[in-house]
Amino acid sequence: MLRVDLADHNHEGESNMSQTVIKVALNGVTGRMGYRQHLVRSILAIREQGGVTLADGTRLVPEPVLVGRNADRVEAIAKRHGIEHWSTDLDSVLADPEIEIYFDSQVTSARETALTQAIAAGKHIYTEKPTADGLDAALGLAQAAASAGVINGVVQDKLFLPGIVKLRRLIKTGFFGRILSVRLEFGYWVFDGEHIPAQRPSWNYRAQDGGGITLDMLPHWRYLLEDLFGPVSALYARQATHMPVRWDENDKRYDATADDSCYAIVELASGVVASLNSSWSVRVNRRELLELQVDGTNGSAVAGLRECSVQPAAVTPMPVWNPDLPDANHYLTQWSDVPEIGVVDNAFKTQWESFLVHVGERRQFHWDLMEGAKGVQLAELAQESSANGHRVLVPELVVPEFEAVR
Numbered sequence: 001m002l003r004v005d006l007a008d009h010n011h012e013g014e015s016n017m018s019q020t021v022i023k024v025a026l027n028g029v030t031g032r033m034g035y036r037q038h039l040v041r042s043i044l045a046i047r048e049q050g051g052v053t054l055a056d057g058t059r060l061v062p063e064p065v066l067v068g069r070n071a072d073r074v075e076a077i078a079k080r081h082g083i084e085h086w087s088t089d090l091d092s093v094l095a096d097p098e099i100e101i102y103f104d105s106q107v108t109s110a111r112e113t114a115l116t117q118a119i120a121a122g123k124h125i126y127t128e129k130p131t132a133d134g135l136d137a138a139l140g141l142a143q144a145a146a147s148a149g150v151i152n153g154v155v156q157d158k159l160f161l162p163g164i165v166k167l168r169r170l171i172k173t174g175f176f177g178r179i180l181s182v183r184l185e186f187g188y189w190v191f192d193g194e195h196i197p198a199q200r201p202s203w204n205y206r207a208q209d210g211g212g213i214t215l216d217m218l219p220h221w222r223y224l225l226e227d228l229f230g231p232v233s234a235l236y237a238r239q240a241t242h243m244p245v246r247w248d249e250n251d252k253r254y255d256a257t258a259d260d261s262c263y264a265i266v267e268l269a270s271g272v273v274a275s276l277n278s279s280w281s282v283r284v285n286r287r288e289l290l291e292l293q294v295d296g297t298n299g300s301a302v303a304g305l306r307e308c309s310v311q312p313a314a315v316t317p318m319p320v321w322n323p324d325l326p327d328a329n330h331y332l333t334q335w336s337d338v339p340e341i342g343v344v345d346n347a348f349k350t351q352w353e354s355f356l357v358h359v360g361e362r363r364q365f366h367w368d369l370m371e372g373a374k375g376v377q378l379a380e381l382a383q384e385s386s387a388n389g390h391r392v393l394v395p396e397l398v399v400p401e402f403e404a405v406r
C-alpha cells in the first residue's frame with residue numbers, strides 16, 4: 001500500500017491524517033454487476049468520498065485496475081471514468097505486487113479458475129456469488145484462501161438493503177414475538193428475446209454456461225435466512241424450466257437448458273418454516289421484485305428491497321371466509337410502513353467499505369469464502385432434492401484452518 005501523509009494539521013500543528021492507496025484489480029467490469037454496482041457505485045464512489053477510515057485514522061483509498069477480455073471495451077470504461085490502469089492480461093495483473101486485492105464479477109463459470117490463480121498469487125480476494133458452480137469447488141477455494149492467509153470476502157448485498165435493514169430492526173426489537181414462518185417471493189418476467197430483447201444475459205439460461213436460477217439465487221437466500229432467522233436445517237426443492245426456448249443477444253434462438261424457476265421449502269433449526277419462490281417466468285404482482293413476509297405471534301411484516309410494512313397483532317383484522325359477499329376488508333391497506341431512520345447507502349458499497357477496512361486493518365472478514373460455500377451448498381442441495389424428489393438435510397460444513405493473515 002502506498003502511504004501519503006496529508007498536509008492536514010491540527011491546532012498544535014501536528015499532522016493528524018495519512019492516506020493510503022490500495023490497488024484493486026476488478027475483473028468483469030464490462031458486465032452488468034461489475035460495471036454498475038461494483039465499479040461505479042462502489043469503488044469509484046468510495047474513491048470520490050476519499051476512501052474509508054481505518055481504526056488508526058488512516059484513509060484507505062481504492063485505486064481500480066480494470067481487467068477484462070475485450071481491450072476496446074475495457075479501455076472505453078477506463079477513459080470514461082478517468083481510470084489510469086487497465087489490462088486484458090490477468091497473469092501480469094496478478095504478478096504485480098502493488099495490486100493487493102483481486103475482485104471477480106465475471107460469469108460464474110469463469111470464477112473458480114481466476115480465484116484459484118489470484119489466491120496462489122497471494123492477493124486478498126473479494127468476489128461475486130456464487131463462488132463456484134459446485135460445493136467441492138467452493139470449499140476448495142475457501143480452503144486455499146485460508147491456507148494462503150489471504151483476507152477473503154463474498155458479496156452478500158441483500159443484507160444491506162434498506163428494506164432488510166428495517167426488517168432486521170423489527171426482529172432485534174422483538175416486534176414479532178415468536179416467529180412462525182417466512183414467505184419469500186422473488187422474480188419477474190424476463191423476456192424471452194424473440195420480439196423484445198431479454199433484459200438479462202443469455203448465459204443465465206444455459207446450464208452448460210453456469211446459468212440457472214437455483215445456483216444464482218439460493219446462495220442469496222441462505223445468507224439472508226441465516227442472518228435474520230438462524231441456521232437452516234433441511235429443504236425440499238423443485239426446479240423448473242418453464243420457458244425452454246429463448247433468443248440471445250444476437251437474436252439467435254437457443255435451448256434454455258437451465259432452470260428458470262425454483263420452488264423450495266426450507267426448515268430452520270429454530271422451527272421457522274420458509275417457503276421460497278424464485279422465478280424469471282413470473283409477472284410481478286407485488287410492491288417490489290423481492291418480498292419477504294414474516295409472520296409472528298405478535299405481528300407480521302412484509303419487507304422488500306427498500307420498503308417494509310407491518311401489521312401488529314392488536315390491529316389484525318378478522319377475515320371470514322364468505323365468497324358469496326364482497327369482502328369488507330381491504331387487506332393491502334391494513335399495513336403501515338416502517339419509517340426510514342438514517343441514510344442507508346448502496347448495499348454493494350456498504351459491504352465494499354467494510355471489506356476494505358478489514359484488509360486495511362489486516363482482519364479476517366466475516367462474509368468470507370466459507371460463507372460463500374454455504375450458499376453454493378444450499379443451491380446444490382436444492383438441485384439434488386429436485387432431481388430425486390426427496391427432502392434433504394443440510395449438513396454442517398467444516399470450517400478450514402486459517403493461516404495468520406499476511
Ligand SMILES: NC(=O)c1ccc[n+]([C@@H]2O[C@H](COP(=O)([O-])OP(=O)(O)OC[C@H]3O[C@@H](n4cnc5c(N)ncnc54)[C@H](O)[C@@H]3O)[C@@H](O)[C@H]2O)c1
Nearest residue numbers: 028029030031032033034105106107108110128129130201
Ligand atoms: N449480487 C447480486 O445481486 C448479483 C446479481 C446479478 C449477478 N450476480 C453475479 O455476478 C456475476 C456476473 O453477472 P452479470 O449479470 O454481471 O453478468 P454479465 O454477463 O453482465 O457480465 C459477465 C462478465 O464476465 C465476463 N466474462 C468472462 N468470461 C466470460 C465468458 N466466458 N463468457 C461471457 N462473459 C465472460 C464478461 O466479459 C463480463 O464482464 C455472476 O456470477 C452472477 O451470478 C450477482
